[in-house]
Amino acid sequence: DAKTTQPPSMDCAEGRAANLPCNHSTISGNEYVYWYRQIHSQGPQYIIHGLKNNETNEMASLIITEDRKSSTLILPHATLRDTAVYYCIVRVNSGNTPLVFGKGTRLSVIA
């Protein structure tokens, strides 16, 4: 079972920041937080991951609370191409541990 809770859907105006929340209150100390997205029927695409510290890359920022029980994925300037299902996943930092997907958040970016 997925160990995260996400809202089923969100809307965001084009050009504005999209803030996608994720609750992972039972996260263990050695579990990372991963974010993936799936655009239409394509394969899921890796966005970002983190353990304790906030992370930023060319796609997004990841803010993890100090107690690590929740996190927020931030798309700073959402575009129509960011419309997708976004998955928040917690996973032990072991290579042979598969990702367990939940239902994710369907983000709709509106012009």
Next chain:
Amino acid sequence: DAGITQSPRHKVTETGTPVTLRCHQTENHRYMYWYRQDPGHGLRLIHYSYGVKDTDKGEVSDGYSVSRSKTEDFLLTLESATSSQTSVYFCAISETTKSNPAGELFFGEGSRLTVL
């Protein structure tokens, strides 16, 4: 993009026939996975591999077998396809290193299977 190729990309078959889906990677990654995706269920893990000839079951492994005789290929076989196995199948690969112990998964484009 990670070098992952799934074949065939689309297949229609009849109930009771064997089907093999192939995942080929050019990244030399150690870990490979097969997921299926169905409306209302999201992505579910079928089988995965952590090395040549090393495989393990996922949450929906019944009716499926896998083989990994070389690093670059991970085969998913439906010995006798059923209509409930109509789905989109995704392959994924990952690797871990000392500098990146939490190796992210990279996914293929999917194989759409229809069992009539």
